[in-house]
Amino acid sequence: MSDYSVPALKPISKLRAAGSKLWIFSVWALTLFFVVNLIGIIAAVITSSFGTRWLRAWFPAGFTPHWYISAWDEFQLGNILATTFEVVGAVVFLCALIGVPAAYAMARRDFAGKRAFMLLFLLPLLVPSVTFGIPLATVLYKFGLGGTIWGVIAANLVPTVPFVILIMIPFIEQIDPRMEAAARVFGAGTVRMFLHVMLPLLAPGILAALLLVLVRTLGMFELSFLTAGPTSQTLVVALYYGVFAAGVRPVQSIDAMAVIYMVTSLVWLLVALQFVNPTQIVARSKRSAGP
Amino acid sequence: MSDAPALRTRLAARGFDGITLLVLPAALLIAGLFIYPFAYGLYLSFRPKDGSVFGNYLKFIADPYLYETIGRTLWLALPVTLLNLFFAVPVAFRVRLMHRQRLLTTILVLPITLGTVLVAEGMLNYFGPQGWFMRSLHLIGLANFGSFRLVHNYWGVFISLIITGFPFTFLLTLSYVTGIDPALEQAAATLGARAMERFRAVFLPLLAPGMAITFCLSFVQAYAVFPSAVLLGQASGETRVISIAAYQAAFEQYDYSMASAIAMIMAAVQLVIVTAVLALRALAYRGPAGGGKG
Amino acid sequence: MNANASFKTLRLDQVGRDFGAMHALRDLSFEIARGEFVALLGPSGCGKSTALNCIAGLLPTSHGSIWLDDRRIDTLASEDRGFGMVFQNYALFPHMSVRDNVGFGLRMRRVPATQAAPRIERAIATVQLEAQAHKLPGQLSGGQQQRVAIARAIAIDPPLVLMDEPLSNLDAKLRLEMRAEIRRIHQGLGCITIYVTHDQDEALSLADRIVVLRDGAVRQIGTPQELYAKPAHLDIADFMGFRNQLRGTLVQQNAFPANVSVGLQFGDSTLFGFTRETVSGGQAVAAIRPEDMQIVGAGEAGVDAIVDAIEYRGRSFFASAHMKDGQKLYFASADRLELGSVVRLGASPQHVLVYSGA
Structure with missing residues (x-):
């Protein structure tokens, strides 16, 4: 050569x-x-x-420290916090109830039309919330749900349920299906198999997904804003109105509310980061989704 | 009785059984709360108050106060997205080599978690005429107080979109960059490729599809800018973006038909841009970014 | 002109690499002549990949220097060394055809297309992939991808080809085929090949010389014959198939024949052999390959053992047994032995290697 x-x-x-x-x-x-x-x-x-x-x-x-006391009274933060946690709690619970089984079906079964379902679950994540929030709010008001806490919960489910599904699918796929087969061989029915075998295996993934849902719902402004009424404001919506009407109240008072909002969000973020990688907050983990 | 197992078997063969049904609640939820409202919105947009079919759309095209919102939105969203992407790639390339990325990624995830409203409130103070940023500029002699403003105008919204958008773009880019097998770069290096050549010949082609997706997702976020355009810009002036127009139609004029029409236009413009970028992406190599079977 | 055409040797002078307080590689020194095939052999974590990456320039060295004749190269960036490297996972550029992968190094050197083309074709022909030249790596089998990786490394006519466990991702049959291929390609090139592996069969069959590493340090450097016949340490002997490792008591010099160097006593029986390292204290270990252990007569030097298991191996039987003190023994036997029978096993002294028992 x-x-x-x-x-x-x-x-x-x-x-x-x-x-x-x-x-x-x-x-x-x-x-x-x-x-x-x-x-x-x-x-x-x-x-x-x-x-x-x-x-x-x-x-x-x-x-x-007195702005915190005045902000608490002025903005009725007690009520707002209660509403916020009712909304967040309901969203997290419903996401687990609806999203996890759907992810399980998507991960374990190869059925006709699966790609169409996948697209259905991807769309709410790709379309920004303001764009679908306005028609959604219109429909919710038409059915009398607009302005109620149920409307806020329903609207927040639209991006979070698909989010849970997309995070859970790769997580479920990496669990060996023979595990379920083994459980069945030893005589466990579907329900017992799920409770005793799958649930413990899935728990870390579910926990991570739900914590991310929690953090996202706390910070979800657009959908809550478009669907909330005066009695169903979440913390971030109240903060928006506070900033929007700046000058009505002292800026320190608004900042005190902002800090309270920040603390509620960050506590959960810190908890969530114990279980997930920060990149997962913007994208589902490509590592676990890869071959 | 004899048919039942046969039907079940045939369904099971196509992947339908009890487990498959678990997907239905989620599908129904999305159909009811996403597809139906969208379809209803589309229908409603063709039922304007004046009784015509295209009344809303004609009004949108005719009224500069409305149609100019498209240009204003794009004038914010496109430069911000490109700038974010332009900075995210080199930073991601550096961070990829870091052993302790966690602290940086955690700091960067803060603005995403806290959201635009909080960032807007913080910016009003920090970038305000007497805020720390302006004071610092004044201190090092770069600007006098009052010589220019960074809030309540185009730049306020622009900066806020960078602050919430850059971390998003960066974290997404990082996940693509770290997905490329480091052995590929080493291989290119042993073959004589300098840093720039390695980037151009190896990383860029492999990153391009991911960058297209990142662009689309970041653009869509910036395009839907709403709270910061109100709080940090001029909601009736240079930062009257399309989402403000849609919101005002719905919640200030209670013209849901018009609001739906604007939302549909918004979705359409977005779709055009995303489709164009994805069409470009189809030209690039798409496949595993690994170096082998492994 | 080719700056590398006239080199004679590659020399490593006390090369070391630390990761924090950990010494991944210590005082690696050896010289390789042009045309030689050297294998770096050792278990995972022994520092062999670290050594290869230091030579390739993918890892900076912490100590020492690397020389190509009188040109110091360890200060150069990887892209300035001009070595060819074959990676364990091939590291083919997935978006380039086989031809573009192979031509990458030439493109980086701005070789005009008209001159590059015949070289690329020749490198592809060397690995016999002419029919696949237009395909993307993803469309090739593992073995074919491996060939592309080799072609890519040799297309730049490097003075040194570095291979990092190139066969570990292939199945057993393909591995044997590629082994022969790699040897053939090396002989056709006349460059230096450094080959990292944890598989002693691969190292023995491919290399002119083997560097055995352990815990970041050299244990032995030698030809395959030397390593096979005279491993310097017990762990290398273990690696080289000396399955019987019998711990015994050293006997006095005057108690063994003049033509051997050491004797080991097991209860009331004795084995004679040659020491490979300094033995001191009362204890030492005798290492013997199973095929070198034979059944001997009652009066000869050897150890008594009780047969535990016996299995048929085509030409002969392979048996395991234990001595009175419980130590296990493995040996070949021409006959099917009765389980539980007592046999006397001996080995000719040149096959008995004695290592320090510490």
Whole structure:
């Protein structure tokens, strides 16, 4: 093979090494800039919620916790929190009840029209919530559900049930079907097989999926906003109205509500992150879905 | 009696049995709460108040206050999406090499979890005329107070879409980037490919399909911008996006027919762009991004 | 011109690699002449892949240096070394045809298409994949993908071809075929091939020289014949099929014949052999291949054992037995032995290797 030759590679230049260092540096600098501003935004809300007077200065003149007390009364946060957790609880429960069995069927059976069902479950995740929220709100109002807590729950099920299904399908697929076969051989019926064999195996996946549903529902603004009435506002909707009507109430009071919202969301996010990878919040895990 | 097992067997052979039925509640739910409202909305959009069939759509085309919302929405959503994608790819390539990605990904997941409303409230303070950002610029001599504004205009919405959109785009991109077998890059390196050449010849073609999907999902998010356009922009001016028009028709004018028509137009524009991107994607290599059977 | 055409040797000088406090590779030093086929052999985690990645430039070294003649290469980036590498999972570019995969290295060197084409075809012909040249890797079988990976590595005419367990993803039959292929291709190229494997059969049949690694350090370097006949340590002997490892007591120098170097006592019986490493203290281990153990007469040197099991192996029987102190023995026998019968087993001293018992 030595009758022909291959040219040697270009010699390395110092310029190239420097350019590569500069490139790496700028990527990190940019990321850092983003993260610093992000933290700044969150810190500004927290600082303001504890501040007394904050005008034309780096920091408020003094610090006080009393905005939390006034926000609690002014915005009737007790009621709003109760509504929020009723909505979230119902959505999580119904997602488990409806989504997990559907995911099981999709993962274990290969039936005619399965692709059509898959498309049906993908669509609500691909269409942004404002787009389908307006016709959905129209229909809910037509049936008298609009403005009630049931309307808010129903609307929130539209993106969350498919979300649970899509997360659970790869999770169920990776469980060996022979496990179920073995349970049947030993005489377990469908219900007992599910309760004693599948449920314990699926528990981590279900838990992760439901925690993600919980976090998403807490933060779901558009659908709750379009379907909620005055008595069925969730926390994020109340926050929107608070910010929207800025000037009516002191900004620190709104910030106090924002912090309360932030804390409720982040507690659950932290719990969820014990079980899932952050990337799963935006996309179903490709790792487990892959071959 | 003799037919029953035969029917069951035939159904089971096609994949239908008791387990398959479990899919029905979810399917009915989505049919009732997603497909039906969409179909009903489409029907309603052709029943305008004036009794004609295309009245709503004609009104939309005729009224600049309405049709200009499409342009305004795209003028926000397209640059933001492209910018997010443009920055997400190099950052994802760096983060891919990190051993402890968890802290960064956790920080980045915050704005997605907290949502646009909270980010809007924080931005009003942070990017406001007396906020920390402006103060910092003033401190290092880059800008005077009041020389320009970053909230209650186009840029306010733009920044908020970057802050909530970039993490989304980035995390999605990261999941695609880490899905590419690192041995492919090593193989390219041993064959003499420099970093840029490795990116162009190996990563880019393998990433392209994933990037198309990421673009579509990020675009759809930005396109449906609503709360930040109201809170951080000028809801009746330069950031009057299409979702505001639809919301006002429904909940301020109580013209559900018109609102449905706007929602349908919104869905259609989005569909056109997504379809165009996915058509481009069909030209690229699609398949496993692994280096072998393994 | 080919910068690599005239090199004579590759030399590793005390190459080491640390991961934090862990020494994945320590003081690896050896020299390989052009045309040699060297296997790095060892169990997983022994540092053989680390060594290969350091040579390829995919991992920076922590200590030492690597030289191609008098040119230091461990400071170069992987893309500047110009070595060919075959990866365990092939790492073929899934979006490129076989031809484009093979031509990748030439494209990166800006070889004009007219000059590149015949080289690509020749590399494809070397691995006998002419009929598949237009296909994508996903359309090929595992063995064919492996051939593409080899063709891609050799198309750039590298001074050094590095192979990282290239056959471990193939089934047994294909593995034997590809083994012969790799040897043939190597002989046709005249370059250095470094081949990483955990399979001693592969190393013995392919390599001119074998470097045995363990815990990041070299245990033995030698030809396959040397390794097979005279493993330097007990763990290598174990690797090389010395299945009988009998722990016994060293006997005094004056108690054994003059032409052997050591004697080991098991109860009232004795085996004579040659030491492979310094033995001290009272105890040592004798390593003997089952096929070298024979039934001997009652008066000869050997150990007594009770037959536990016997199985038919075509030409002969393969038996296991145990000594009075419980140690297991394996040996070949021409006859079907009665279970429970007592036999005396011996081996000629040159087949008995004695290692330190520590």
